[in-house]
Amino acid sequence: MERVSFAADKPLDLVAIGRLCIDLNANEINRPMEETMTFTKYVGGSPANIAIGMSRLDMKTAFIGKVADDQMGRFILRYLRDNGIETKGVATDRTGAVTGLAFTEIKSPEDCSILMYRDNVADLKLEPGEVNEGLIASSKTLLVSGTALAKSPSREAVLLALRYARKHGTKVVFDIDYRPYTWTNPQETAIYYHAAAEKSDIIIGTREEFDMLEQFDGNAERSDEATAAQWFGHHAEIVVVKHGKEGSIAYGKDGSSRRGSIFPAKVIKTFGAGDSYAAGFIYGLMKGWPIDRSMEFGSACASIVISSHSCSDAMPKLDQVEDFMRSVKQL
Numbered sequence: 001m002e003r004v005s006f007a008a009d010k011p012l013d014l015v016a017i018g019r020l021c022i023d024l025n026a027n028e029i030n031r032p033m034e035e036t037m038t039f040t041k042y043v044g045g046s047p048a049n050i051a052i053g054m055s056r057l058d059m060k061t062a063f064i065g066k067v068a069d070d071q072m073g074r075f076i077l078r079y080l081r082d083n084g085i086e087t088k089g090v091a092t093d094r095t096g097a098v099t100g101l102a103f104t105e106i107k108s109p110e111d112c113s114i115l116m117y118r119d120n121v122a123d124l125k126l127e128p129g130e131v132n133e134g135l136i137a138s139s140k141t142l143l144v145s146g147t148a149l150a151k152s153p154s155r156e157a158v159l160l161a162l163r164y165a166r167k168h169g170t171k172v173v174f175d176i177d178y179r180p181y182t183w184t185n186p187q188e189t190a191i192y193y194h195a196a197a198e199k200s201d202i203i204i205g206t207r208e209e210f211d212m213l214e215q216f217d218g219n220a221e222r223s224d225e226a227t228a229a230q231w232f233g234h235h236a237e238i239v240v241v242k243h244g245k246e247g248s249i250a251y252g253k254d255g256s257s258r259r260g261s262i263f264p265a266k267v268i269k270t271f272g273a274g275d276s277y278a279a280g281f282i283y284g285l286m287k288g289w290p291i292d293r294s295m296e297f298g299s300a301c302a303s304i305v306i307s308s309h310s311c312s313d314a315m316p317k318l319d320q321v322e323d324f325m326r327s328v329k330q331l
């Protein structure tokens with residue numbers, strides 16, 4: 001299995017569903033949060049980062065989500081529009097919900113963590129009735145972030161979006177995006193992740209995220225191959241298991257596998273690696289590239305983003321990735 005095919009006759013390339021938040025990234029890096037005094041504000045949330053990454057690569061993108069009715073919500077909407085992302089699928093909360101915040105702590109390039117403020121957040125208030133079926137029908141892909149399954153009504157909204165995607169022949173990319181603080185318990189997480197993965201064409205996750213999905217399924221040896229195999233009986237065509245700086249491995253429904261290596265990086269912080277890798281990888285697949293070339297491109301995007309201060313704002317444009325790939329050697 002070398003390539004994935006997408007519906008040629010749809011005007012949008014990708015519609016993402018899930019959280020729109022704020023990242024507050026520490027300016028004084030290499031120190032703990034307790035000693036950090038200033039932060040820079042960026043749009044954040046994994047699916048937002050991926051949509052921004054795709055849009056920077058000149059793909060036609062849209063978003064389905066919900067923002068707070070406040071300055072932060074308006075900041076997010078403006079940033080998405082300025083980046084060429086269609087926002088008619090983004091509803092505004094009227095119940096007094098707030099914008100989710102992610103404060104990042106950068107103790108060292110290898111020791112980063114995120115402090116999340118996610119009580120009563122607008123993104124998890126997305127209602128099924130607010131999911132724009134027309135946007136999904138007119139898009140080649142739907143990108144689902146697993147965190148949006150954490151709570152109702154966003155959970156049902158995502159499950160409905162998945163049904164619309166299957167109904168309209170829109171390929172589903174499922175990024176597991178496991179964030180423990182949003183979930184009540186691991187069993188619930190595994191159940192809803194399964195429901196989404198079964199409806200997905202391309203599944204992307206880290207080894208640890210797949211371990212979460214598989215807690216009732218055996219695979220005690222944590223084999224990537226066994227992980228991938230269980231989804232090919234459903235809709236999956238490709239399953240990607242990410243291994244941080246050890247690279248990634250993509251399995252195809254036909255039994256093939258491809259190993260993705262990494263590019264060198266002057267790492268400032270490790271978060272944003274997965275989102276930029278996803279943007280670059282999906283871009284490659286949608287361009288009709290073979291899987292290994294798509295993985296290489298995703299890895300290059302990841303190196304650029306982890307060598308920068310932000311996730312969303314650092315998402316590279318096409319010529320930036322091409323220049324980078326020409327100038328460095330893959331490890």
Ligand SMILES: Nc1ncnc2c1ncn2[C@@H]1O[C@H](COP(=O)(O)OP(=O)(O)O)[C@@H](O)[C@H]1O
Pocket residue numbers: 206242243244245246247248260261262263264265267270271272273274275277298299300302303306
């Ligand atoms: N230290 C690193 N140096 C270079 N590339 C990296 C590094 N860490 C991650 N990457 C790239 O980013 C991809 C995704 O990273 P990973 O950490 O596995 O995902 P996530 O950010 O979702 O946890 C990797 O497959 C690799 O290509």
Ligand SMILES: O=C(O)C[C@@H](O)[C@H](O)C(=O)COP(=O)(O)O
Pocket residue numbers: 019021023043044045046047049102114270271272273274275276311
């Ligand atoms: O997803 C969030 O809510 C926070 C992100 O914006 C954040 O910067 C991040 O954690 C990126 O995640 P990754 O790409 O999986 O490392």
